[in-house]
Amino acid sequence: MKSLRSFYLVLISVFLIASTVGSTERPNIVLLFVDDLGWNCLGYRNPDLFITPNIDQLAKDGIDFQQGYVAAPVCSPSRATLLTGKHPARLKMVRHVRTDTKNGIQLIHDEQGRPSHHLLPTDPAQFPSKNWVDLEHVTYAEALNDLGYYNLFLGKWHIGEEGFHPIDQGFAQQIGTTNQGSPSSYYPDYFKTSEVFGGESEKYLTDKLTDEAVEFLDEWDREQPFMMSLWYYNVHTPNIGRKDFLPLFEGRGGFLGDPKREQLATQIMAMDESVGRVRAALKQNGMDENTVIIFTSDQGSLFEWEPYRGGKRIDTLCEGGARVPFMISWPDGFEAGVQNESVVQTTDIFPTLVELAGGNPNDYENLDGVSLLSTLANNSTLDRGEPIFGYRAYEDLYSSVREGDWKLLGYRSGKTSLYNVELDRVEQNDLAEQHPQKVAAMLRKLTEWEARMGVTQYSGFR
Secondary structure, three states: OHHHHHHHHHHHHHHHHHOOOOOOOOOEEEEEEEOOOOOOOOOOOOOOOOOOHHHHHHHHHOEEEEEEEOOOOOHHHHHHHHHHOOOHHHHOOOOOOOOOOHHHOEEEEOOOOOEEEEEOOOOOOOOOEEOOOOOOOOOHHHHHHHOOOEEEEEEOOOOOOOOOOHHHOOOOEEEOOOOOOOOOOOOOOOOOOOOOOOOOOOOOHHHHHHHHHHHHHHHOOOOOOEEEEEEOOOOOOOOOOOOOOHHHOOOOHHHOOOHHHHHHHHHHHHHHHHHHHHHHHHHHOOOOOOEEEEEEEOOOOOOOOOOOOOOOOOOOOOHHHHEOOEEEEOOOOOOOOEEEEEEEEHHHHHHHHHHHOOOOHHHOOOOOOOOOHHHHHHOOOOOOOOOEEEEOOOOOEEEEEEEOOEEEEEEOOOOEEEEEOOOOOOOOOOOOOOOHHHHHHHHHHHHHHHHHHOOHHHOOOO
């Protein structure tokens, strides 16, 4: 039976690759993108602290990649990569979007007088970071639109203001999108700088977005497939959880008496309920079997959580900041209940979406990921043929190279650290001095990659 199932999975893969725009058999796609959700901030990985029955079930119903990474553990760059399939270093978006001048931020304006880049005083490289994704880059919405899909966007954007919003980047409709990188509150008024959802008086923001998502699914009656992108504001600060959930977490010892950690767990539970509601709406409308659900996060948690070192603010390129939940479910197409150990990255989502929709990723230039479709269809181990790279531009630590079980951290000051992350999950045993040849080989690959990305002038290893 197992060999027969593998045969059918291969057939499905071949069918998808050969699909044409007019096909009605291609799957719908739902992309659930969470803000600041750490790898182990889930109930099935950390049951003493977190309650996430719906995400736990999604992991059981699909393929759960245990080694999923973001290309840049930073809000805007991570989103830009998801949107375009291009590494933030290539896009020259290496920090979160800033159009203000607080704390010494310096804005660089284009010929039209728009703040196209910004400089951060504490960045040793003084790398000018883009403030939007240029319209010349093909987005997954544009690619899927060409392949016959309807694209809906809901929630947080933060990769460009008006003129560079979702509706300017290939999405047919946007709901709940503002210029803010985080809400002012998760209860009304949600946004100080926008009238979005201004008529709401009491609902929790995640519930409001979910209402819109469910309404879309309930009313969908077209023949064409759709892709729904639900990019949550949760679980970003401000740490304001659902009021009715908070008593479940108050006083838990693992939160170290920190009310912000308790609120974060409450935010996570509210986001988990949303996942359950979306899945229930798909099932109620007969869409669940032929809908691909992708679930991941833009970076690690605000806080450090065992067993990993780092988070979104401290040791960010370490596992706690760069490794994220990464799961994909498709009842009609993929095996369920699988934990896959392939090293994957959010750069891989764009080419995977294109191939799922019946297109050819090779039609798109400068993609920095690979399609996961054959890996998903066969539950195989991905051999991508080169390392994955992490990159950001805030302080001395700016780059990472993950190759096999090894991980190199690179600093602009020229320092390196080397870890075997399979044996040393907490990245405490620096092996750089014991393995100089390994360091040299990985550094060579880093500098070659930096040259391809066009960022050699900002390297710590010129």
